[in-house]
Amino acid sequence: xxxxxxxxxxxxxxxxxxGVFGLSVAWACLTRGATVRVIDPxxxxxxxxxxxxxxxxxxxxxxxxxxxxxxxxxxxAAEAFWYAVDETSGIGSGYGRTxxxxxxxxDAAVALAHVREGTARPLWGDAAPWRVVPAETVSGWAxxxxxxLLVHDTLTARIHPRRACESLAAxxxxxxxxxxxxGPDQGAVVWATGWQGLRDLSDRLGKPVGTxxxxxxxxxxxxxxxxxxxxxxxxxxxxxHDDGTTAIGSTSERDFDDPxxxxxxxxxxxxxxxxxxxxxxxxxxIARRAGVRPRARSRAPM
Numbered sequence: 001x002x003x004x005x006x007x008x009x010x011x012x013x014x015x016x017x018x019g020v021f022g023l024s025v026a027w028a029c030l031t032r033g034a035t036v037r038v039i040d041p042x043x044x045x046x047x048x049x050x051x052x053x054x055x056x057x058x059x060x061x062x063x064x065x066x067x068x069x070x071x072x073x074x075x076x077a078a079e080a081f082w083y084a085v086d087e088t089s090g091i092g093s094g095y096g097r098t099x100x101x102x103x104x105x106x107d108a109a110v111a112l113a114h115v116r117e118g119t120a121r122p123l124w125g126d127a128a129p130w131r132v133v134p135a136e137t138v139s140g141w142a143x144x145x146x147x148x149l150l151v152h153d154t155l156t157a158r159i160h161p162r163r164a165c166e167s168l169a170a171x172x173x174x175x176x177x178x179x180x181x182x183g184p185d186q187g188a189v190v191w192a193t194g195w196q197g198l199r200d201l202s203d204r205l206g207k208p209v210g211t212x213x214x215x216x217x218x219x220x221x222x223x224x225x226x227x228x229x230x231x232x233x234x235x236x237x238x239x240x241h242d243d244g245t246t247a248i249g250s251t252s253e254r255d256f257d258d259p260x261x262x263x264x265x266x267x268x269x270x271x272x273x274x275x276x277x278x279x280x281x282x283x284x285x286i287a288r289r290a291g292v293r294p295r296a297r298s299r300a301p302m
Contacts, residue, residue: 008178011037012187018042018179019049020161022192023168027085030175037178037186038169044179045165047194048293052219053249054164055230055237056157057100061120061130067300075155076127082159082167089170094160094242099229100153101138103145103276113151120153128155141228141240143277156230158239195294212292214256216266217249218273219287222280233276236269246280248273262288 013029015022018040026036040046058075059068075097082095104110113132120130130153135142138150169179191197195212202208224240231238239247248269266288274280 007180007183008035008037010186011035011178013037013190014039014183014185014187015190015192016040016185017192017194017197018044018165018169019047019192019194020045020165020168021049022190023165023172023179025190025192026172026177026179027168027175030172030177031084034187035176036172037180037183038172039180039183039185041181043181044169045162048215048291049161049165049194051161051215051217051249051291051293052287052289053217053237053239053247054094054159054161054241055239055249056159057230057232057237058128058153058155060116061123062116064119064123072124072127072155075157078157082164085167085171088174089167091163091167091170092160092242093164093167095157095164096159096227096242097154097157098227098240100151100156100232101141101143101229102151102232103135103143104132104147104149104151106146110147110149113149116151124155128153130155138229141225141231141277141279143231143233152229158230158241160241160243195292198294198296208297210294210296211254212259213295214253214259214290214292215250216253216262216269216288216290217247218266218269218285219289220246220248220270220273220280220283221286222246222283231277234272236272236276238273238277238280245286246283256292258290259292260290262290266290 012034013036015026015038018038026038029036082093133152135145135150198210223244228240237249251265
C-alpha cells in the first residue's frame with residue numbers, strides 16, 4: 001500500500017498475487033464495479049511478471065480449438081485493454097502490437113507456412129494477417145533465412161513486463177482499489193500466486209497440477225527501428241522494446257537449484273541471438289535475469 005493510502009474496510013474481491021495475472025483480474029473486476037484488494041507480501045511484479053522479455057505470441061493458426069480461440073480473442077483485445085490501463089495510470093506499459101518475423105529454413109518449412117497462411121484467413125480473418133513474405137521486403141531488421149522467406153504475422157505483441165505491472169497497480173489504485181503487502185481475505189478470493197501457488201495446490205490436492213520452469217533472459221542496449229517486429233528464430237524470442245533495449249529469451253529449465261541465478265546459459269542466449277539477427281553484434285549486455293514462470297500440466301489456462 002502507498003504511504004497515505006487508506007485501507008478499504010471491506011472489498012468484494014480479494015486477489016492473492018500482484019503479478020500480471022492477479023493485477024489483470026483486479027482491474028477487470030474494478031471496471032465491472034467491484035471493490036478489490038490485491039495482496040502480495042513480495043510487492044508488485046516480484047515474480048516472473050517482473051521479467052524483461054515480454055513476448056505476447058499466438059498459437060499457430062491450425063488445429064483450432066477452444067484454447068487457441070480464447071488466446072486469439074485475448075490478443076486482439078489486448079490493445080484496448082492496455083490503452084485503458086495506461087491512460088488511467090499515466091505509466092506506459094510498453095505494449096505494442098508490432099508483429100513477428102520467423103525465418104523459414106527449408107522447403108518443408110515453406111510448404112507448411114503456406115498451408116498456415118491459408119488456414120489463418122478463416123481463423124484470424126482481417127484482425128491479423130499471417131503471410132509468407134520475401135526477407136528483402138523487411139529491410140534493416142530481417143533475420144537470415146536459408147530460403148529467403150519469412151513468416152510475418154501481425155497478431156504478436158510486445159510488452160515491458162515490469163512496467164506493465166506498475167501501470168496496472170497504479171491504475172487499480174487510481175480507480176479506488178487497494179494494492180498492499182498484507183491484509184485480510186474478504187469476498188470472493190482469487191489465487192494468482194505463480195509457480196509456488198501451483199506447487200501448493202498440487203500438495204493440497206495430492207496430485208500434480210503444475211510446476212515452475214526456470215528461464216534466463218538477457219537485455220541488450222540496442223535501439224531497433226520504431227515498431228520493429230519481434231523475431232522468433234532458433235527457439236529464441238528477440239523482442240525490441242520502446243525504451244531503446246532489446247530482450248532475448250529464454251531458457252526452459254525444469255531442474256534448478258537457485259531460481260534467480262544466471263550462468264553460462266544466459267551468455268549462450270546472446271550468441272544465439274547474434275547468429276539469428278546479426279545486427280545485434282556488438283550490442284552492450286545491460287542485464288541478465290533469471291526467474292521461474294508457472295506452467296500448468298496441460299499449459300491451458302487454469
